[in-house]
Amino acid sequence: MQSRKPQKIDLNTDYPCPCRRQGRLIPIVLTDAMGCDRCQKIFVVEENGYAIEQLATNYPHKQTWRWVGNRWITAQSYLKQSYLPIALGAIVILLFVWLPSALHVPSGANFLIWAMIAVIVAIIPAFIHWLTYRR
Template sequence: MQSQKAQKIDLNTDYPCPCRRRGRLVPIVLTEAFGCNRCQQIFVVDENGYSIEQLSTNYPYKQAWRWTGNQWSKAYSGLRDSYLPLALGIILVLLVIWLPSALSLPLGSNIIPWAIIVAVLLAVLPALMVWLAYRR
């Protein structure tokens, strides 16, 4: 089993593209950068030489990878990996607060069905937003 320890990136070697498009990263002459021959992305080697960072991207967060000897691994997870737990926490809080308060209203009240609908919608909307953000 190969170790997950980051290896120093050799500027004279070509690597597989971390974007998973079956491309190859080839060194760009006279720079500390690589270009993918398939997806046309440019990757710059970090100052320490252990990670690469994607330059031209429309992704709002920086993407960086470390070379482990046989594959790329994410250098840092960033905010994207915490969206799902955050959305689940919001749903849980809404269900714990809104649902009991909606059910504790007097039975003759017309507000009960609307309060339950609002509570469920407020719980489902964050989950729907996360699903739309992560689907490909």
């Protein structure tokens, strides 16, 4: 079994593209960056030298990979680590605050509307998570 310990990235070594295409990362002269010969994406080596980050202006948060000797693994981002507690907190607030207050509405039709809104709002974080981290 291969080690998952990150290795320091050498700018003079040839690496496969982390975007899972058949491209190769080629060092860009006079910079700490590498470019893919296939997908034309540019990657910058982070200061510690153990990870690369994709330069992209249209992505909401950084995509970072670490080299483990034979392949790239995705580095955990802060958003991904903090997303689950935020989503669970939103669901708890909906279940214990908003839904009981909707139960006190006198009309049955209003309760159904409030319950549907609560369910939709509870599903939105899961949908956003799926859109953000799908491959």
